[in-house]
Amino acid sequence: MRTTNQATAPLPSQADIIFGYFPDLSNTQRLQFEQLGQLYTEWNEKINVISRKDIDNLYPHHILHSLAIARFITPAEETEILDFGCGGGFPGIPLAIIWPQCKFHLIDRIGKKIKVAQEVARAIGLANVTFQHGDAGECHRKFDFVVSRAVMRLEALSPLAKRNISPKSRNKLPNGLICLKGGDLASEVEASKGDTLEVPLSDFFKEPFFETKKLIYKPL
Numbered sequence: 001m002r003t004t005n006q007a008t009a010p011l012p013s014q015a016d017i018i019f020g021y022f023p024d025l026s027n028t029q030r031l032q033f034e035q036l037g038q039l040y041t042e043w044n045e046k047i048n049v050i051s052r053k054d055i056d057n058l059y060p061h062h063i064l065h066s067l068a069i070a071r072f073i074t075p076a077e078e079t080e081i082l083d084f085g086c087g088g089g090f091p092g093i094p095l096a097i098i099w100p101q102c103k104f105h106l107i108d109r110i111g112k113k114i115k116v117a118q119e120v121a122r123a124i125g126l127a128n129v130t131f132q133h134g135d136a137g138e139c140h141r142k143f144d145f146v147v148s149r150a151v152m153r154l155e156a157l158s159p160l161a162k163r164n165i166s167p168k169s170r171n172k173l174p175n176g177l178i179c180l181k182g183g184d185l186a187s188e189v190e191a192s193k194g195d196t197l198e199v200p201l202s203d204f205f206k207e208p209f210f211e212t213k214k215l216i217y218k219p220l
Contacts, residue, residue, distance in 0.1 A: 014059045021064065021071075021205065022098065032097045032124040036063060039123055040088070043116045049088030060207055066091030068215050069147055069178055070098050071204040076170045077101040082143040084136050084161060085109075085151035089117030091180065095147065096121070096129045107132040107139050142166035146220075148179040154216060155191035162220040176219035182212050195219055 015034045019025065025033070037058060044055050054061055069091055075081070079102045083092030086106040096104045106129060108114050114133045121129045132139055137160075146161035161177040169175045180201075181188075189196045197217040201210040 017059050017064055017207075018067070022067070025098070029097055029100075032126070033063070033094075035124045036093070036120065039120045040116075043088070043120065047088075047112045047116050049113050049116050057209075060209055062090050063094050064205060064207075065180060065201075065210075065213065066094040066149065067098060068180060068201050068204050068210075068213070069095060072178065072199060072215055072217070073145075073171070073173055075099060075102050075144070078103065079145070079171060080105070080141075080143045080166075082107065082139065082141070082146045082161075082164050084146050084148045084157070084164075086117055087113050087149075089120055091147055091149050092129065093117060093121060093126065096126050097124070100128055102128060104129045105132065105139070105141065105143070106130070107134060107136060109133070109135050136160050136164070139164060144169065144171060144175050146177050148177070150181060151179070153191070154179070154181070154185070154188040154196075154218070155193075158192050158194075158218055158220065165220045173217075174219040176217060179216050181214050181216055185214055185216065189216070192218065 013034060014037050018033050040058055041055060044050050081102055081104050083106040086092045086108045092104050092106040106117055111133045114131055118131045143164050144166055146164055151157060158177060165175050199215040201213040201215060
């Protein structure tokens, strides 16, 4: 029997979908993204932070979705960001990985979800993230941006976020709210009043999942 020394091609990683859109990540960042798959799968068996029907789509539906914000803005060093209603850590944890030069504060009123986010961040060695169990009204700090992912209607979210927006800006993009939503947002945008920018996520990503997803930016 003949044998060859031909190398076997490495098996694709689920995290490759991230690396395809963000090819310039450091080795540390790549490892952190790779670790998220196992960590969230294990934690989700104990505490349901992601629908069990959707956990196999963790990378495109949750991690890459969160990173749409990183396709919209490149923040200045030391930018401070509040993740309002972070759940198990989205979009805050993926953004904290991709923006190690920024500072993140993640808040959620459900303690077990904050616990998952905190433990995942600890396991991958994130040093630029703090956590708070509580309602948004209990956070009295000021931030450059508030980010959120499918938390509440825009007209309810905007005034809550405004309380935490710093009057001093360090980015080219004025301080404000950046949130991820899906579907027809016309009634929300109209009800929220003021300037609002709506960006289809299909501008950033080619996967069918993103065809109905939007990024909303609102200066506050």
